Amino acid sequence: xxxxxxxxxxxxxxxxxxxxxxxxxxxxxxxxxxxxxxxxxxxxxxxxxxxxxxxxxxxxxxxxxxxxxxxxxxxxxxxxxxxxxxxxxxxxxxxxxxxxxxxxxxxxxxxxxxxxxxxxxxxxxxxxxxxxxxxxxxxxxxxxxxxxxxxxxxxxxxxxxxxxxxxxxxxxxxxxxxxxxxxxxxxxxxxxxxxxxxxxxxxxxxxxxxxxxxxxxxxxxxxxxxxxxxxxxxxxxxxxxxxxxxxxxxxxxxxxxxxxxxxxxxxxxxxxxxxxxxxxxxxxxxxxxxxxxxxxxxxxxxxxxxxxxxxxxxxxxxxxxxxxxxxxxxxxxxxxxxxxxxxxxxxxxxxxxxxxxxxxxxxxxxxxxxxxxxxxxxxxxxxxxxxxxxxxxxxxxxxxxxxxxxxxxxxxxxxxxxxxxxxxxxxxxxxxxxxxxxxxxxxxxxxxxxxxxxxxxxxxxxxxxxxxxxxxxxxxxxxxxxxx
Amino acid sequence: xxxxxxxxxxxxxxxxxxxxxxxxxxxxxxxxxxxxxxxxxxxxxxxxxxxxxxxxxxxxxxxxxxxxxxxxxxxxxxxxxxxxxxxxxxxxxxxxxxxxxxxxxxxxxxxxxxxxxxxxxxxxxxxxxxxxxxxxxxxxxxxxxxxxxxxxxxxxxxxxxxxxxxxxxxxxxxxxxxxxxxxxxxxxxxxxxxxxxxxxxxxxxxxxxxxxxxxxxxxxxxxxxxxxxxxxxxxxxxxxxxxxxxxxxxxxxxxxxxxxxxxxxxxxxxxxxxxxxxxxxxxxxxxxxxxxxxxxxxxxxxxxxxxxxxxxxx
Numbered sequence: 001x002x003x004x005x006x007x008x009x010x011x012x013x014x015x016x017x018x019x020x021x022x023x024x025x026x027x028x029x030x031x032x033x034x035x036x037x038x039x040x041x042x043x044x045x046x047x048x049x050x051x052x053x054x055x056x057x058x059x060x061x062x063x064x065x066x067x068x069x070x071x072x073x074x075x076x077x078x079x080x081x082x083x084x085x086x087x088x089x090x091x092x093x094x095x096x097x098x099x100x101x102x103x104x105x106x107x108x109x110x111x112x113x114x115x116x117x118x119x120x121x122x123x124x125x126x127x128x129x130x131x132x133x134x135x136x137x138x139x140x141x142x143x144x145x146x147x148x149x150x151x152x153x154x155x156x157x158x159x160x161x162x163x164x165x166x167x168x169x170x171x172x173x174x175x176x177x178x179x180x181x182x183x184x185x186x187x188x189x190x191x192x193x194x195x196x197x198x199x200x201x202x203x204x205x206x207x208x209x210x211x212x213x214x215x216x217x218x219x220x221x222x223x224x225x226x227x228x229x230x231x232x233x234x235x236x237x238x239x240x241x242x243x244x245x246x247x248x249x250x251x252x253x254x255x256x257x258x259x260x261x262x263x264x265x266x267x268x269x270x271x272x273x274x275x276x277x278x279x280x281x282x283x284x285x286x287x288x289x290x291x292x293x294x295x296x297x298x299x300x301x302x303x304x305x306x307x308x309x310x311x312x313x314x315x316x317x318x319x320x321x322x323x324x325x326x327x328x329x330x331x332x333x334x335x336x337x338x339x340x341x342x343x344x345x346x347x348x349x350x351x352x353x354x355x356x357x358x359x360x361x362x363x364x365x366x367x368x369x370x371x372x373x374x375x376x377x378x379x380x381x382x383x384x385x386x387x388x389x390x391x392x393x394x395x396x397x398x399x400x401x402x403x404x405x406x407x408x409x410x411x412x413x414x415x416x417x418x419x420x421x422x423x424x425x426x427x428x429x430x431x432x433x434x435x436x437x438x439x440x441x442x443x444x445x446x447x448x449x450x451x452x453x454x455x456x457x458x459x460x461x462x463x464x465x466x467x468x469x470x471x472x473x474x475x476x477x478x479x480x481x482x483x484x
Numbered sequence: 485x486x487x488x489x490x491x492x493x494x495x496x497x498x499x500x501x502x503x504x505x506x507x508x509x510x511x512x513x514x515x516x517x518x519x520x521x522x523x524x525x526x527x528x529x530x531x532x533x534x535x536x537x538x539x540x541x542x543x544x545x546x547x548x549x550x551x552x553x554x555x556x557x558x559x560x561x562x563x564x565x566x567x568x569x570x571x572x573x574x575x576x577x578x579x580x581x582x583x584x585x586x587x588x589x590x591x592x593x594x595x596x597x598x599x600x601x602x603x604x605x606x607x608x609x610x611x612x613x614x615x616x617x618x619x620x621x622x623x624x625x626x627x628x629x630x631x632x633x634x635x636x637x638x639x640x641x642x643x644x645x646x647x648x649x650x651x652x653x654x655x656x657x658x659x660x661x662x663x664x665x666x667x668x669x670x671x672x673x674x675x676x677x678x679x680x681x682x683x684x685x686x687x688x689x690x691x692x693x694x695x696x697x698x699x700x701x702x703x704x705x706x707x708x709x710x711x712x713x714x715x716x717x718x719x720x721x722x723x724x725x726x727x728x729x730x731x732x733x734x735x736x737x738x739x740x741x742x743x744x745x746x747x748x749x750x751x752x753x754x755x756x757x758x759x760x761x762x763x764x765x766x767x768x769x770x771x772x773x774x775x776x777x778x779x780x781x782x783x784x785x786x787x788x789x790x791x792x793x794x795x796x797x798x
Contacts, residue, residue, distance in 0.1 A: 009746045016639060017739055020732045023646060026723060061632045062745070062753035068608050070632050072752075111650035118643045125636060137636040144640060148647030158651070177589075181596055187603040203596050 015121035066190035092238035098450035175214030219251035222282035237349020272319035279312025287421025329398030336391030365437020372452030391465025524548025545701035617760025654786035671713025678706025700775025734774030
């Protein structure tokens with residue numbers, strides 16, 4: 001019997017080793033990526049089952065215990081995100097391998113694969129890390145890989161990648177300042193050690209403010225979202241999918257880890273309300289902007305700004321007392337959003353390839369070859385809006401229960417209004433399929449069915465997440481920061 | 485620390501702030517870049533004053549040397565494009581937002597640093613030093629206690645090189661025409677010294693300040709100097725030949741070391757008892773080679789030619 005601690009070792013090492021292999025031998029890229037993607041998905045499932053069975057665990061690296069050494073934490077939250085990454089990573093790789101070459105926006109496909117695997121490895125390292133500095137290095141990894149992947153689309157995407165680089169480096173630096181302050185104050189970088197020793201004094205408050213600011217910038221929370229729509233809207237489809245689904249969720253994951261871990265004593269009603277108001281503003285502003293977009297991928301990109309806002313509602317609701325419900329609901333929403341958003345971007349990628357243009361007015365007419373993609377788009381939309389029985393519905397339902405339990409009717413109104421916006425802009429996108437289209441010369445008739453199918457599998461995952469809600473709730477309860 | 489030390493540190497701090505101001509606010513870009521390079525050198529001096537010679541070496545080689553050379557090359561390309569050396573606009577947000585925000589941040593951090601007890605982990609590191617296989621605490625932290633961070637950092641360097649390659653080919657010509665005849669001769673003369681210093685630093689790392697990062701930085705900076713002196717960039721992006729292997733060597737070896745620990749029933753990155761010292765030495769050599777070549781590759785500003793360069797070169 002292989003011990004569960006092997007799971008994280010595989011999840012950490014395999015993507016990086018595969019990245020090295022495909023860098024040295026580009027000819028093997030697709031085979032190596034798909035094979036390791038399959039193994040990573042199986043391993044992530046295994047880790048999820050292990051957490052469900054025996055609860056969360058911590059493993060030390062190199063046999064050194066904190067504060068000297070670094071550790072990995074595997075609990076329900078990290079296992080869920082590792083699984084999300086594996087699903088999106090594999091589906092994105094299938095999509096990219098099946099895209100028609102020749103007229104693709106990716107200028108130099110040779111470097112897509114190592115960058116993709118590096119991003120995967122960096123995100124896995126981030127979700128495993130239990131050490132604030134290790135998190136910083138993983139964040140750098142994720143940022144640079146994301147910048148490279150966005151820039152692959154060439155043209156205006158390179159300008160977007162540059163803006164993203166500046167924004168995300170600023171975020172990392174601000175985060176690192178906070179980490180340095182915490183180390184100077186407590187001589188510890190380990191999350192669990194800090195959670196035991198933190199006192200609500202000035203230095204800790206400054207560190208918390210800096211780290212939160214850096215992460216809010218990386219999570220593109222309103223009003224720090226300025227870099228997101230261009231970067232996510234112009235990147236190659238698979239890249240947009242992983243950025244919106246997982247990279248944004250990674251910054252959110254750290255916010256939750258910190259504020260329900262070491263910074264929990266600082267989470268007073270004022271801070272929680274401020275974070276909640278930022279979330280509410282993001283929900284409404286992002287939703288409004290998405291309604292006004294004319295380009296399919298930009299619409300989906302603004303939707304990310306809006307949907308991540310829901311995640312921040314966890315802070316005021318938890319501070320008001322409904323910790324468990326709010327926490328499970330928000331994380332469930334982020335997971336469902338990840339799957340659905342990745343499905344939307346992949347479907348949109350196939351649709352734009354079919355029509356040769358991304359403007360909403362042009363997407364109607366003959367849909368030969370992208371019917372499956374539109375079906376995936378519709379199912380993913382249902383989950384984002386929150387129709388039962390999807391994962392989006394369950395997440396919103398739990399969040400709504402938390403608002404009712406705490407009497408937070410303002411947050412309930414935000415939730416409802418955001419849902420109305422979501423329904424509005426996704427309806428606009430779906431409606432585009434029904435209209436008479438433009439005759440464009442750039443479209444392609446013969447698209448690989450794998451393009452639509454990769455989106456469909458993710459969309460079905462978002463839908464099935466709702467049916468698996470009891471298991472998801474048990475997983476997220478397993479050793480979340482809340483339980484302690 | 486005597487009065488002279490306090491005065492020196494105070495002047496150093498003031499000079500750093502002033503140079504940072506110059507580097508960001510000077511209207512003339514050349515002036516800004518030179519300020520940045522001097523800033524890097526004084527920063528290295530500050531690290532020496534803080535008794536962190538390892539960081540000082542890396543700061544001087546990378547912060548001042550390699551980055552400065554990159555900025556100067558960028559400036560040269562800007563000049564050849566439109567002949568302007570000056571920033572023509574004054575961003576309105578600077579005085580309204582960035583300067584007050586930066587000032588507030590600097591003040592707040594100073595205040596916080598003043599209040600910090602700064603306990604550190606020095607004693608814990610020294611207590612476990614015997615078990616780590618090396619005698620120098622910095623090396624013990626980098627390649628044993630926190631080897632996972634080092635693995636990711638070398639990964640970041642490789643990732644940065646791949647990202648730069650993905651943006652396009654290296655510009656040609658790589659370096660501006662060199663007006664000074666002295667530099668090529670000096671470069672040829674100095675390169676063996678760079679190699680020697682790098683090898684010495686690498687070997688020294690097990691018991692004194694040195695190790696893979698400073699050694700790789702010095703070697704990489706030496707290679708960049710050779711390039712500036714007119715040498716042909718011998719690195720190729722072809723899948724044949726050793727270059728991709730050497731670039732990935734550091735990350736691959738560290739991954740292998742980590743996984744080996746797990747395979748033999750220990751934790752990830754647990755070195756087998758008794759041979760931690762030799763293992764670390766092998767990892768340092770691999771990491772140092774990769775770092776040197778990666779820094780050089782970063783300086784090329786793009787994917788090098790696949791099959792060699794034609795044209796001028798010494």
